Amino acid sequence: xxxxxxxxxxxxxxxxxxxxxxxxxxxxxxxxxxxxxxxxxxxxxxxxxxxxxxxxxxxxxxxxxxxxxxxxxxxxxxxxxxxxxxxxxxxxxxxxxxxxxxxxxxxxxxxxxxxxxxxxxxxxxxxxxxxxxxxxxxxxxxxxxxxxxxxxxxxxxxxxxxxxxxxxxxxxxxxxxxxxxxxxxxxxxxxxxxxxxxxxxxxxxxxxxxxxxxxxxxxxxxxxxxxxxxxxxxxxxxxxxxxxxxxxxxxxxxxxxxxxxxxxxxxxxxxxxxxxxxxxxxxxxxxxxxxxxxxxxxxxxxxxxxxxxxxxxxxxxxxxxxxxxxxxxxxxxxxxxxxxxxxxxxxxxxxxxxxxxxxxxxxxxxxxxxxxxxxxxxxxxxxxxxxxxxxxxxxxxxxxxxxxxxxxxxxxxxxxxxxxxxxxxxxxxxxxxxxxxxxxxxxxxxxxxxxxxxxxxxxxxxxxxxxxxxxxxxxxxxxxxxxxxxxxxxxxxxxxxxxxxxxxxxxxxxxxxxxxxxxxxxxxxxxxxxxxxxxxxxxxxxxxxxxxxxxxxxxxxxxxxxxxxxxxxxxxxxxxxxxxxxxxxxxxxxxxxxxxxxxxxxxxxxxxxxxxxxxxxxxxxxxxxxxxxxxxxxxxxxxxxxxxxxxxxxxxxxxxxxxxxxxxxxxxxxxxxxxxxxxxxxxxxxxxxxxxxxxxxxxxxxxxxxxxxxxxxxxxxxxxxxxxxxxxxxxxxxxxxxxxxxxxxxxxxxxxxxxxxxxxxx
Numbered sequence: 213x214x215x216x217x218x219x220x221x222x223x224x225x226x227x228x229x230x231x232x233x234x235x236x237x238x239x240x241x242x243x244x245x246x247x248x249x250x251x252x253x254x255x256x257x258x259x260x261x262x263x264x265x266x267x268x269x270x271x272x273x274x275x276x277x278x279x280x281x282x283x284x285x286x287x288x289x290x291x292x293x294x295x296x297x298x299x300x301x302x303x304x305x306x307x308x309x310x311x312x313x314x315x316x317x318x319x320x321x322x323x324x325x326x327x328x329x330x331x332x333x334x335x336x337x338x339x340x341x342x343x344x345x346x347x348x349x350x351x352x353x354x355x356x357x358x359x360x361x362x363x364x365x366x367x368x369x370x371x372x373x374x375x376x377x378x379x380x381x382x383x384x385x386x387x388x389x390x391x392x393x394x395x396x397x398x399x400x401x402x403x404x405x406x407x408x409x410x411x412x413x414x415x416x417x418x419x420x421x422x423x424x425x426x427x428x429x430x431x432x433x434x435x436x437x438x439x440x441x442x443x444x445x446x447x448x449x450x451x452x453x454x455x456x457x458x459x460x461x462x463x464x465x466x467x468x469x470x471x472x473x474x475x476x477x478x479x480x481x482x483x484x485x486x487x488x489x490x491x492x493x494x495x496x497x498x499x500x501x502x503x504x505x506x507x508x509x510x511x512x513x514x515x516x517x518x519x520x521x522x523x524x525x526x527x528x529x530x531x532x533x534x535x536x537x538x539x540x541x542x543x544x545x546x547x548x549x550x551x552x553x554x555x556x557x558x559x560x561x562x563x564x565x566x567x568x569x570x571x572x573x574x575x576x577x578x579x580x581x582x583x584x585x586x587x588x589x590x591x592x593x594x595x596x597x598x599x600x601x602x603x604x605x606x607x608x609x610x611x612x613x614x615x616x617x618x619x620x621x622x623x624x625x626x627x628x629x630x631x632x633x634x635x636x637x638x639x640x641x642x643x644x645x646x647x648x649x650x651x652x653x654x655x656x657x658x659x660x661x662x663x664x665x666x667x668x669x670x671x672x673x674x675x676x677x678x679x680x681x682x683x684x685x686x687x688x689x690x691x692x693x694x695x696x697x698x699x700x701x702x703x704x705x706x707x708x709x710x711x712x713x714x715x716x717x718x719x720x721x722x723x724x725x726x727x728x729x730x731x732x733x734x735x736x737x738x739x740x741x742x743x744x745x746x747x748x749x750x751x752x753x754x755x756x757x758x759x760x761x762x763x764x765x766x767x768x769x770x771x772x773x774x775x776x777x778x779x780x781x782x783x784x785x786x787x788x789x790x791x792x793x794x795x796x797x798x799x800x801x802x803x804x805x806x807x808x809x810x811x812x813x814x815x816x817x818x819x820x821x822x823x824x825x826x827x828x829x830x831x832x833x834x835x836x837x838x839x840x841x842x843x844x845x846x847x848x849x850x851x852x853x854x855x856x857x858x859x860x861x862x863x864x865x866x867x868x869x870x871x872x873x874x875x876x877x878x879x880x881x882x883x884x885x886x887x888x889x890x891x892x893x894x895x896x897x898x899x900x901x902x903x904x905x906x907x908x909x910x911x912x913x914x915x916x917x918x919x920x921x922x923x924x925x926x927x928x929x930x931x932x933x934x935x936x937x938x939x940x941x942x943x944x945x946x947x948x949x950x951x952x953x954x955x956x957x958x959x960x961x962x963x964x965x966x967x968x969x970x971x972x973x974x
Contacts, residue, residue: 504591569904643882898956906964
């Protein structure tokens with residue numbers, strides 16, 4: 213049993229520690245000064261996805277279309293007892309309001325918008341005609357007036373009589389009713405009494421992290437209460453999916469973090485038996501997590517909660533450097549003065565390879581993946597600096613008598629024949645042959661069965677189906693855009709295929725100037741022919757009021773300009789005018805009642821300046837390109853590292869170092885083929901990380917002296933165990949993107965660790 217000689221820390225050790233303190237202080241100071249506004253923590257899944265198109269018009273249209281319903285929560289209560297169902301829906305609203313989760317009834321807010329819109333359009337009412345009224349006035353003005361008179365004196369004439377002086381032809385009311393397709397809004401009055409519907413609005417202030425987690429808990433509680441009372445509660449909407457993502461992420465962060473830390477502490481107690489070692493290891497992990505968060509937020513100005521979920525796995529990788537340093541202290545002859553120099557080469561090369569692998573993720577188009585790459589790279593750098601700068605000062609060594617367990621005393625499993633590798637290779641070929649690419653971005657979403665069922669039930673009962681597609685309309689001016697929209701809407705009214713497509717466009721609220729001028733001319737024709745005066749007399753309107761109505765119709769045409777309406781006047785789900793850039797303007801038209809794909813494609817093709825946009829299909833097509841790019845990046849990165857190692861340390865050593873990550877990737881791909889029969893871009897992104905981490909194992913093996921190999925074996929074992937556990941737990945994540953990531957990395961690192969025991973001998 214050897215004795216360890218402890219010495220006082222040197223000035224160099226103190227200087228290193230001072231540098232660590234200064235770097236940490238600078239990061240914290242930057243965080244205090246430049247930390248972004250409170251909305252820096254993102255929870256919406258949309259924030260993880262690529263833009264889907266390089267076209268600025270499509271990007272903005274995608275943003276507007278996605279935000280149309282981001283604050284809308286639909287709740288449907290079904291029950292045979294109408295009174296009970298109605299009362300429970302009231303209770304739902306009270307509970308949501310009392311918890312501060314909803315601001316107001318969505319339909320009330322929409323009604324308020326419509327009231328303001330009607331007020332803004334009222335001065336231009338003589339320019340505004342619905343398609344049906346315009347056609348009737350063109351064909352037979354007298355028949356149109358007689359039809360209005362009959363309707364006025366019918367049981368349905370009440371609303372017309374109330375607005376008779378301000379709207380003596382009923383044309384303004386008809387225009388407002390036709391401005392937005394009826395299918396664009398949910399109408400509780402059209403449902404059977406056994407179905408009670410409410411739509412709530414959730415403002416941005418009510419979309420904080422705590423509120424989202426609470427929303428899902430309240431939803432689950434109300435659903436259980438409804439079932440106990442013999443009712444069925446269904447809820448849908450983007451806020452609920454975001455709430456589920458936050459709720460599940462919080463659980464996964466705490467579970468992964470606690471289990472990883474418990475495993476870390478247990479292993480340290482069992483092998484090193486040093487509280488100082490445990491404290492320093494936890495400090496290096498904490499430095500990695502905090503450093504990753506600070507650097508990522510300062511650079512990207514935001515952080516997604518799923519990045520934090522993934523970031524908790526940094527515990528499994530960040531401890532590599534600490535384990536490597538500490539494991540060598542169990543070797544005979546360990547001295548505090550040269551402890552860092554014995555492991556610095558392998559530590560720095562390992563940190564470099566992992567850092568390059570993670571930084572390569574920042575080249576990917578996925579914002580979430582870029583965040584993960586930056587988070588992990590910066591976090592590992594902080595952990596590496598903590599080990600190199602702080603451990604030499606604070607770690608004096610393990611207790612007297614500590615030594616390596618005998619199981620780690622060997623130098624690996626010798627392989628003398630090429631037959632074993634060839635047999636393994638032959639077994640992997642069927643796995644490779646089963647692989648097919650799967651590029652469907654919707655498979656990355658977390659779709660809890662309960663919410664998916666609710667959404668399907670609501671869609672079935674309301675006969676409403678969401679459609680993410682829309683029509684993009686371009687033109688040289690706002691007027692050209694409105695004219696193109698009107699041609700599109702006219703064509704959609706009859707596709708020639710026995711199908712009517714319902715579109716919601718800004719031209720349904722603000723017609724083109726050409727259409728307004730034509731509408732105004734039809735009204736002036738009624739005035740100048742005396743038909744309108746006779747109509748007012750026939751209605752029994754007094755002469756003074758009649759003259760007031762006639763004088764209120766202007767002699768000259770004054771158009772309603774598109775810029776006269778503010779954005780907040782338009783109802784939710786309405787198509788929008790995007791704007792103008794240089795010599796081009798654009799708008800997007802919502803598909804209010806989804807039609808067959810072939811009808812929509814033909815409609816877009818037959819209408820000039822119109823393009824059918826499918827955001828999901830666009831992203832899926834990009835995934836194909838990105839998947840191919842990742843393969844090129846992996847091959848190019850691996851080749852670059854191989855060349856660097858070859859130039860610095862010789863080609864034979866470079867081949868030995870690179871063989872482990874390359875074989876690990878080949879075996880991991882085959883395992884994915886056997887398990888799933890297909891792969892996605894997420895599996896390939898995970899392979900990039902596997903290359904970086906497995907290269908650490910190979911570097912530690914290849915750049916450590918033979919007498920120190922037992923310490924390397926111990927360090928790799930501890931590192932692999934914590935990493936596989938951390939990433940393996942991600943495989944149980946409720947978010948498929950994270951689950952696939954975790955499963956692939958855990959599988960790959962397990963294979964890499966197994967191969968790290970293999971020693972090729974002649």
